[in-house]
Amino acid sequence: MRRRSLIALAATLPMAAPAQTMPPLATPRQGAGQWIAATEYPAGAMPAEGLARLAEAALPLPITPRFDAPDGVRSAQMPRAVAEGRFAIGDAFAGALGEAAPVFLLSSLPFLATSAAEARKLLAAARPAYAAALETLGVALLHCTPWPPTGLWSRNPVTSPEDLRGLRVRTYDSTGTETLKALGAAAERMSFQAVAAGLANGSLDAVLSSGDGGAGRRLWEHLPHFCEIGYAMPVSLAFADPARLAALDEAQRAALEAAVVRTEAGLWTLLETRNAANQARMRQNGVTIEAPSPALLSALKAAGATAVAAWEAKAGTAGGEILAAYRAA
Known part of the structure; x- marks a missing residue:
């Protein structure tokens, strides 16, 4: 894997000024000897696994992983928290950064990359753009974490387009929200950390997410059905304070x-x-895994194509070049 030296990269990065529209984060700047690596996801989820592996492999550099949104910092806030020195390393779900740059929405575009091989090709095409977009936020890209396929968790079975109408569903980015709203769902984007409250108080019927690790354990307590729609295989991004x-x-x-x-x-x-492994664990905990009907899959793909076209228009020439490189690979 060819990439610029982390140190050479750090020398090129601007020290980003805090955004004026966001309140200050509560966590003080870490001391030079502290290397906290933070993610909003629980232990066992792929991003948490990535930080744990990084800490083990980086010895003698003392990195301490912290999970479950330490100090309340979620993915959308994580680049700023790292740029300000609140954490040495942060992990963020790429789609949560979509308001900063369209490229962050790329890996979770519906039905664009739905296998591990396709997800790797898409990452290879997009990596330089991810690094450049993170540089504008004042942080340096370290590694990218792949997620297993995104499906739909729900209280009741969802196997047809009719089952989506009025469904109160959490999505993880704007394209997912647009896709499901087009099919009549009451879709709302929210961070993973916000999901628990919505499930506990009954304001959510469903969650767009993978069945992964610790994240899955939070969902099967309320949502005993999982529809394998194969929506996307998104990535999370780990980055460091330059x-x-x-x-x-x-x-x-x-x-x-x-x-x-x-x-x-x-x-x-x-x-x-x-x-x-995720599916075996889900079944052991009472989750029924269902395949979507052809009608549901067709409706989702049609709505997803509209969302992809809207992303291409927003991403412009740069986005088109990434997609062209991916499709040609």
Whole structure:
């Protein structure tokens, strides 16, 4: 995997000024010896697994992973928290950053990449754009974390287009919201950390998400049905505070750069068996896994195509070039 040195990259990054429209984050800047790596996802989910593997592989650099949105920082806030030095490393679901740049929505575009092979090709085409978009937010890309296929968790079975009408469903990005609203669902984008409250108080009927690890364990307590719609295979992005990278000594730099490559390679290997393991665990916990009817899949793909076209128009030439490279690979 060819990439610029993390230290060389850090030297090129602007120190981003805090956005004036956002309130200050509560967490103070870490001391130089603290390397906290934060994600909003629970232990066992793929992004948390990525941070845990990075910490293990990067020794002697002391990285401490923290899960479940430490200090309330969720994916959309994570780049700012890292740029401000609140955490040394952060992980964010790419789609949650879509308001910052259209490219962050790419991996979760409906039915664009629905297999591991396709997801890897899409990532290869998009990686430079991810890195550049993160640079504008004042952080440096480390590794990318693949997610298993996105499906639809629900209180009641969802196997036909009619089952979507009026369904109060959580989505993870704007294109998912648009796709499901087009089919009559009451779709709302929200972070994963916000889902628990909506399920507990009954304001949500369904959640667009994978069946992955710790994330799945939060869902099957309320949503005993999972429809395998194969919506997308999105990615999360891990990134670092460039000031921390620039301060590393030679041994620490070498350890981190090797750990980044090892971590991402290991996550793709893990993905090969992850979906089967997730499904076995889901069934053990009473989840019924269903296939969508041809009518439901057709309706979702038609609505998804409209969302993809809208993304292409918004992303312009740069987005078109990424899609062309992906489709030609």
